[in-house]
Amino acid sequence: MFTHDCNECTFLGSISAEETTHGTPLDVYVHADECDPTIILRYSNDGPDYYSFPLSVARHVAGHFEKANKWGIAIKLYAEYQEAVA
Numbered sequence: 001m002f003t004h005d006c007n008e009c010t011f012l013g014s015i016s017a018e019e020t021t022h023g024t025p026l027d028v029y030v031h032a033d034e035c036d037p038t039i040i041l042r043y044s045n046d047g048p049d050y051y052s053f054p055l056s057v058a059r060h061v062a063g064h065f066e067k068a069n070k071w072g073i074a075i076k077l078y079a080e081y082q083e084a085v086a
Contacts, residue, residue, distance in 0.1 A: 012077040
């Protein structure tokens with residue numbers, strides 16, 4: 001959906017506006033790193049318009065919400081990606 005300019009990132013999927021608390025759709029990417037991959041949530045085509053956390057932090061943040069949230073959905077997409085490439 002949105003332009004992402006890092007050739008090292010892998011697109012994992014999108015999160016619909018209905019699934020987010022702020023009503024904005026998100027594209028989910030992972031930037032591979034041997035120690036702790038970075039999860040990226042892009043919300044526009046403008047370069048600095050994204051959220052990112054190392055996977056370990058994203059898991060921690062996702063765990064603080066009772067309902068599904070953008071980080072929880074992103075973690076699920078990452079897990080599905082890991083299963084597919086294993």
